[in-house]
Amino acid sequence: MGSMASTNNVTELIITGLFQDPEMQRLCFVVFLPVYLAMVVDNGLILLTVNVSKSLHSPTYFFVSYLSLVEISYSSTFVPKFITDLLTKIKTISFEGCLAQIFFFYFFGVTEILLLTVMAYDRYVAICKPLHYTTIMSWPVCHLLVAGSWLGGIILSMVQILVTVHLPFCGFNVIDYYFCDFHPLFKVACTDTFMEGVIVLANSGLISVVSFLILVSSNAVILVNLRSHSAEGRHKALSTCASHIKVVILFFGPAIFLYTRPSSTFTEDKLVAAFCTVITPMLNPIIYTLRNTEVKNAMRRLWYKKVNSRVELK
Numbered sequence: 063m064g065s066m067a068s069t070n071n072v073t074e075l076i077i078t079g080l081f082q083d084p085e086m087q088r089l090c091f092v093v094f095l096p097v098y099l100a101m102v103v104d105n106g107l108i109l110l111t112v113n114v115s116k117s118l119h120s121p122t123y124f125f126v127s128y129l130s131l132v133e134i135s136y137s138s139t140f141v142p143k144f145i146t147d148l149l150t151k152i153k154t155i156s157f158e159g160c161l162a163q164i165f166f167f168y169f170f171g172v173t174e175i176l177l178l179t180v181m182a183y184d185r186y187v188a189i190c191k192p193l194h195y196t197t198i199m200s201w202p203v204c205h206l207l208v209a210g211s212w213l214g215g216i217i218l219s220m221v222q223i224l225v226t227v228h229l230p231f232c233g234f235n236v237i238d239y240y241f242c243d244f245h246p247l248f249k250v251a252c253t254d255t256f257m258e259g260v261i262v263l264a265n266s267g268l269i270s271v272v273s274f275l276i277l278v279s280s281n282a283v284i285l286v287n288l289r290s291h292s293a294e295g296r297h298k299a300l301s302t303c304a305s306h307i308k309v310v311i312l313f314f315g316p317a318i319f320l321y322t323r324p325s326s327t328f329t330e331d332k333l334v335a336a337f338c339t340v341i342t343p344m345l346n347p348i349i350y351t352l353r354n355t356e357v358k359n360a361m362r363r364l365w366y367k368k369v370n371s372r373v374e375l376k
Contacts, residue, residue, distance in 0.1 A: 072231035075160050075250075077153040080144075080240040080332055084151075091148040094340055098141050101344035105130035107361065108347050115360035121199040122188070123357075125181045126350055128208050132177060133343040136170035139163060140241040141340055147240075160242035161226065165219050167243070171317075172269060173215030178310055179273045180207045182280040185306060189299045190287045218265055225258050240332060241339075267318070274314045281307055308349050312342045 080090055112118045112127035140163050147153040155163070187198050226244065232252035239246035244262045248255040284303055288296050316338035320331060351357045 072233065072235050072250075073157055074235060075155050075157060075242070075247075076236045077147065077155060077240065077242075078236065078238045079147060079153055080336060087148045091145060094141070094148070095145050097340055097344050098137060098145060101137055101340075101347075102134055104344060104347040104351075105133045108351065108357070109134075111357060111360050111364060114364060117356060117363075118360050121184055121201075121204045122181075124204055125177060125184060125208070128211075129174065129177050129181070130347060132170055132174045133346060136167070136174060137339065137343045139166040139170060144240055144340075155242060157231075160237075160247065161223060163242040164226070164244065164247070165223050167241070168219035168222050168266070169215045171215075172218045173211050174313065175269060175273045175317075176211035176214045177208070178306075178313065179276055180211060181306060182277045182310075183207075185302060186280045186284055189284050189291075189303075218269065221265055222262055225261050229253060229255065229258065240336070243335075245331075270314060270317045274310070274318065277310050277314075305349050305354070309346050312345060312349075313338070316342070 079087065081087055108130040109127050112123045112130075143155070143163075184199060188195050191198065222244065226247065229248075229251040230253055231250060234250050234252070237246045237250060245259070248259060281303055284299065288299055291299065316334045319334055320338070351361075
């Protein structure tokens with residue numbers, strides 16, 4: 063990596079950012095810093111609540127806690143640097159740092175896609191095969207599904223990086239984006255990157271579209287199966303599915319828009335990507351917990367326990 067950067071005379075890249083206007087950059091700082099901190103706190107609370115509360119010791123919440131861990135990791139790949147860059151005039155990143163950012167961005171992004179697919183399967187089994195749920199979704203199976211999601215993330219991001227590593231960069235080093243991603247990086251390579259673009263598109267686009275179709279199909283099957291349930295059972299199942307569908311749309315909508323078409327102008331791409339990478343990870347835990355009585359009750363019990371222990375210490 064290092065030798066490649068030196069032979070191509072590119073050791074550092076300049077990032078243009080979300081907006082050029084300093085006033086807009088300061089406004090973005092004021093908006094995105096609280097959003098990022100809220101995302102870390104929200105997802106951190108879910109992680110803590112699920113791992114400490116015995117009432118949430120089930121496969122469903124096991125997957126939710128891993129989703130929260132992935133959300134924190136995914137955003138933390140580049141958002142802290144993006145936020146600090148909003149206060150600097152010239153935004154730079156080393157070539158190796160850029161490749162590392164791309165690797166982890168895709169690693170956690172693909173892991174999240176696979177986890178959402180696993181969660182849809184969990185919902186399908188719970189609603190359509192309730193009598194066999196504990197047998198099908200045993201703890202070894204749950205651990206295997208989570209491990210498979212992480213492994214899938216590693217494999218796909220490795221493929222993406224291997225596609226990029228051999229590209230020659232001859233000196234032009236300005237990336238028209240707010241973090242390191244393939245399409246803006248390909249623009250500064252001094253060779254035709256059509257084939258590399260196709261590979262990245264096939265990898266990212268294919269996994270997004272296939273997973274999205276699986277998720278839509280599984281939810282359609284669930285809705286058909288709900289006709290045979292009681293009114294109360296239908297309401298509970300629909301509530302759970304609605305939360306999952308909202309999260310899926312929020313994540314996959316922008317992802318499919320960004321990665322299943324040739325990149326033309328980056329203006330709308332930047333704004334869509336900013337929503338997908340900064341806002342969505344904050345909204346996901348809110349969607350999952352605000353409508354979930356079990357999680358809210360578990361959080362209340364944790365809070366009361368903490369307050370009572372402090373009173374007793376005094």
